[in-house]
Amino acid sequence: MVLRDDGDLDVYVPTDAAEYRVYEPDADAKGDQESLPRGASGPAYIDGVVRFGDQSIGGAMDTPGNPPRATWHTTESPAGGNYFTSIAAYLIRVGAEPQVIYDPATDKLGQFGPLTSSGRALKNDGSRRTNREGKVNIQVEVLGRAASPWTKGFDESKKPNFGKLKAAMRAHGIPDTWPAGKPPATASAAASGPRSRTTWQSKGGHYAHAQVPGNDHWDPGAIDTSIVPGKPASGTDTGGGSSTPATSSTYVVKKGDTLSSIASAHKSTVAALVKLNALKDPNRLSVGQKLKVSGAAAPKPTGQPLEPFPGAGFFHGGRHSPIVTAMGRRLVAEGCGRYASGPGPNWTNSDKASYAAFQRKLGYTGAAADGIPGAKSWAALKVPKS
Numbered sequence: 001m002v003l004r005d006d007g008d009l010d011v012y013v014p015t016d017a018a019e020y021r022v023y024e025p026d027a028d029a030k031g032d033q034e035s036l037p038r039g040a041s042g043p044a045y046i047d048g049v050v051r052f053g054d055q056s057i058g059g060a061m062d063t064p065g066n067p068p069r070a071t072w073h074t075t076e077s078p079a080g081g082n083y084f085t086s087i088a089a090y091l092i093r094v095g096a097e098p099q100v101i102y103d104p105a106t107d108k109l110g111q112f113g114p115l116t117s118s119g120r121a122l123k124n125d126g127s128r129r130t131n132r133e134g135k136v137n138i139q140v141e142v143l144g145r146a147a148s149p150w151t152k153g154f155d156e157s158k159k160p161n162f163g164k165l166k167a168a169m170r171a172h173g174i175p176d177t178w179p180a181g182k183p184p185a186t187a188s189a190a191a192s193g194p195r196s197r198t199t200w201q202s203k204g205g206h207y208a209h210a211q212v213p214g215n216d217h218w219d220p221g222a223i224d225t226s227i228v229p230g231k232p233a234s235g236t237d238t239g240g241g242s243s244t245p246a247t248s249s250t251y252v253v254k255k256g257d258t259l260s261s262i263a264s265a266h267k268s269t270v271a272a273l274v275k276l277n278a279l280k281d282p283n284r285l286s287v288g289q290k291l292k293v294s295g296a297a298a299p300k301p302t303g304q305p306l307e308p309f310p311g312a313g314f315f316h317g318g319r320h321s322p323i324v325t326a327m328g329r330r331l332v333a334e335g336c337g338r339y340a341s342g343p344g345p346n347w348t349n350s351d352k353a354s355y356a357a358f359q360r361k362l363g364y365t366g367a368a369a370d371g372i373p374g375a376k377s378w379a380a381l382k383v384p385k386s
Helices: 082-093 160-171 187-192 195-200 259-264 269-279 321-335 351-363 375-381
Strands: 050-052 069-074 098-103 106-109 137-142 205-210 250-252 290-292
Touching: 069 290, 082 098, 082 106, 098 160, 106 160, 137 160, 195 351, 250 351, 259 269, 259 375, 351 375
Parallel strands: 050 106, 069 137, 069 205, 098 137
Antiparallel strands: 098 106, 250 290
16 A cells, blocks of 8 residues: 555555456557547557556547647556556556556556547546546556656656657647646645646646646656657647747658648648658558658748638538638647648538637637637638638
């Protein structure tokens, strides 16, 4: 038994407990070929992970139109040794599994279920199911204690599985940011700090367990945000606004990647990547293939003519216009793209979902975030004249 610094008592089962199943790493990474829920862009499984339990932990996300996020926990236990399997057994026993468990001492990585399903490691915020918030909410239990941040002395160059974890998060479009600020360094700081519902529900990125509304733990402590999640992927939006791509950058295609997921992660568009790389068939990518991603993002326009608001009645099924394409590119640049492919000139449900995400980013809630452009939100989007 371990007494947590926040007063909770954790009980860990023996390493020889036989009440759960463990699947060794799948050399063929078959999980990457499994069907993903509609709207998912990244892999369901990280290549080479250990699979714990029956891989059934949660279900569909409640708010898939909201931005993707990752939530970081600590187990309040030592790392290394047999803790990786014994704590996995405990989490299964109490029904509090995240999607991922990670041991920074050994670089062992395990999954209790697909990244595209919800975890079970967070308390609800009233009737709001925090486990099911966002397009994805990839939760990670890291072996360690909040009072002694596990990133101290951590050498990522020697931890390839940790790199795979971050790459999978980026493939799902999770921005390399901490929208609620750096994780609290002490239990008292977590108790006195805000757990903003507005931030949690409207902004994608990385969150501490201590920053989630409705929860009271203070983990994972003051982890180093230059390691988690590290430097932003080149060309990504680091602060919720428009992006400015680096002068040069190359992305290496990984198993499970699609051109759409790569475009989303780099705040670009499929069309821009096709043109930049002179791709003949954008639907056929090879693992290990190198793609240029620099210069592909659509920055917020300045000093150029803007498209006047065409009126809410302009946006309906059957509408075909370059204005719709220009709007979609701006939505992607703002980190609000919800496109499986495109954007393109036809008004579709993907455009509506993307615009609704932008409305929520502006602070619209409920029925106001209906996905139909209005004069004020259109002015804020700054769509360049097509």
